[in-house]
Amino acid sequence: MASTISSPSPRWLGQITPWLVPVAILAAWQAAAQLGWLSTRILPAPSAVLAAAWTLAASGELLTHLKASFARAAIGFAIGGGIGFFFGLINGGYRLAENLFDTTLQMVRNVPHLALIPLVILWFGIGEEGKLFLVALGVFFPIYLNTFHGIRAVDASLVEMGRSYGLSGWSLFHHVILPGALPGILVGVRYALGFMWLTLIVAETISATSGIGYMAMNAREFLQTDIVVVAILLYAVLGKLADVAARLLERRLLRWNPAYAPA
Amino acid sequence: MGVIDSNEIRALTGAPAPGDARKSGVRIRFDGLSKAYAARQVLNDVNLDIDAGEFVAIVGRSGCGKSTLLRLLAGLEQPGAGGIALDGEPLQQTRDELRLMFQDARLLPWRTVVDNVALGLPGSRADVRRAALAALADVGLADRADEWPSRLSGGQRQRVALARALVHRPRLLLLDEPLGALDALTRIEMHQLIERLWLAQGFTALLVTHDVAEAVALADRVLLIEDGSIALDLRVPLARPRERGSAAFAALEDDVLRRVLQHPPLEDQAAAPSTVSFGQWRWAA
Known part of the structure; x- marks a missing residue:
């Protein structure tokens, strides 16, 4: 401790320090693969993974699969999230709706x-509908629960103030209730994005003719471990991107809240 | 020191002509007003007339029903019996004419200061913003218009709340202990601000407060509520601006305070009958 205080390290050193361990692991992995200690059937070298990714991207195959997966994720999220949001609103806002629907x-x-x-395969066969159904179901509950609690957590004194200032119906919802519930709703969105990818991975591995999951399953048939690893990494990247998008949304929509203000 | 009519003061301070001021304020009449929560009678047959443009302060111990009176007037609660008339009309039809300032500022944290002031104001975007900025300038906060409420101090937030109430040009302003949480210096500044805007705009003002000095500093008339009815109705014959240090001020304040203290605190009376039923205790054990 004392030494770090007495001799402050240069700025660039502090910035690269966190990356030393990952880089070392990658280097060891590469070396192990090239020296033959690690069978490519178990884990291909990082360079081979990169090369596979490049080949897939160059042939346009990667983009096709990405598009297919992304479309499924987006449509499923819109359907499930939309229904969850709707039920969250009415159950949070009206005691009668809560009594009617919440227990179910x-x-x-x-x-x-x-x-x-x-059951989904029996209902929908192996087409798109079943996958969308699963994704929609996966995102429904996080959005529903957090919207519900977000609405319930709106400060009652602000609602009273709004009413006494002549707001009612849509204007009260738009100016007071929705913004008040938004922190909760956005927490639900972040959870839902996680469930969205998880469900999609499983759904695409059942049976599909496109998508990242299909790509991985297909590669498994031909023992193309490099492509399998590419698919796994793609899911990680997509998940990270969704999380970043949710964070940006929070910063933008909740910028009034000191807890979400950029540091 | 003679009694000066509030209209003469308005003329002296260059405020709108007395006739206008009379017109802009609202006349209030409470007619046999009663309100009970469960078994507890909070207001009991209150009969009261308040003139247009009058500044009335209501004092009393905690739980005496003074806030309830204001909430009934604001339409936030319904009377058990009796009624309230504004300018002779039943309350329901005249809600738009009154605005309420709460104990806390109740600003929407997700709207900027100027957008908070503009809340519920009809008209085009530009007109609304202009009106809101003018109201903010009246309370001395025009330069903070585009900030978030979380950046303001407690006193500044209450000034924004005052601007938000007055931008509607209410004919009746209800103040529910709006200064209770502020420090002494900020309170005195707020008193001057409220008095200045009241003189300029001529609305009727009803202030509920714990602070007898505040009541004497601001009001034309101080009412004391005890056991749900009006126990004292005192005119304050001091010229404005009032000097807190003056002997007349101190004597009046002392009179009211003594009168308030004659009555035993409500907590002592309420302690005897327990409202908690046996069943609830079982759950707690």
Whole structure:
């Protein structure tokens, strides 16, 4: 401790220090693969993964699969998130709706949605509908629960103030209730994005003719471990991108809140 | 020191002509007003007339029903019996004419200061913003218009709340202990600000407060509520601007305070009958 205080290290050193360990692991991995200690069937060298990614990108195959996966994720999210948001709003806003729907929804919530896969295949076959259904179900509950609690957590004194200033109906919702519930709703969005990718991975590995999951399954058939690793990394990148997007959304929409202000 | 009519003061301070001031304020009449929560009678047959443009302060111990009176007037609660008339009309039809300032500022944290002031104001975007900025300038906060409320101090937030109430040009302003949480210096500044805007705009003002000095400093008339009814109705015959150090001020303040203290605190009376039923205790054990 004392030495770091007495001799401050240069700025660039502090910036590269966190990357030393990952780079070392990558280097060791590369060396192990090239020296033959690590079978390429178990794990291909990082350079081979990169090369596979490059080949897939150059042939346009990668983009096709990315598009297919992204479209499924977006449509499923829009459907499930939209329905979840709707039920969150009415159940949070109206006691009657809560009494009518909440118990049912809570019961359904306790069923792991991936357990429905056999049934989903029977209902929808192996087409797109089943995958969208699973993704929609996966994102429904995080959005529903957090919207519901967000609405309930809106400061009642602000609602009273709004009413006494002549707001009612849509204007009260638009100016007071929705912005007040937004921190909660955005937490739900972030959870939902995580569930969205998780569900998509599983759904695409069941049976598909496009998408990143299909790409990985197909590569497995031909023992192309490098492509399998590319697919896994792609999921990681997509998940990270979704998280970054959610963070940006929070910073933009909640910029009034000191807790979300940029540091 | 003679009694000076509030209209003469307005003329002296260059405010709108007395006739205008009378017109802009609203006349209030409470007619046998009663309100009870469960078994507890909070207001009991209150009969009261308040003139247009009058500044009335209501004092009393905690829980005496003074805030309830204001909430009934604001339409936030419904009376159990009796009624309220503004300018002779039943309350329901005249809600737009009154604005309420709460104990806390209740600014929307997700709207900038100027947008908070503009809340619920009809008209085009530009007009609304212009009106809101003018109201902010009245309370001395025009330069903070585009900041978030979280950046303001407690006193500044209450000034924004005052601007938000007055931008609607209300004919009746209700103040529910709006200065209770502020420090002494900020309170005195707020008193001057409220008095200046009241003189300029001529609305009727009803202030609920714990602070007898505040009541004497601001009001034409001080009411004391005890056990749900009006126990004292005192005119304050001091010229404005009032000097807090003057002997007349101190004597009046002392009179009211003594009168308030004659009555035992409500907590002592309420302690005897327990409202908690046996069943609730079982859950707690």
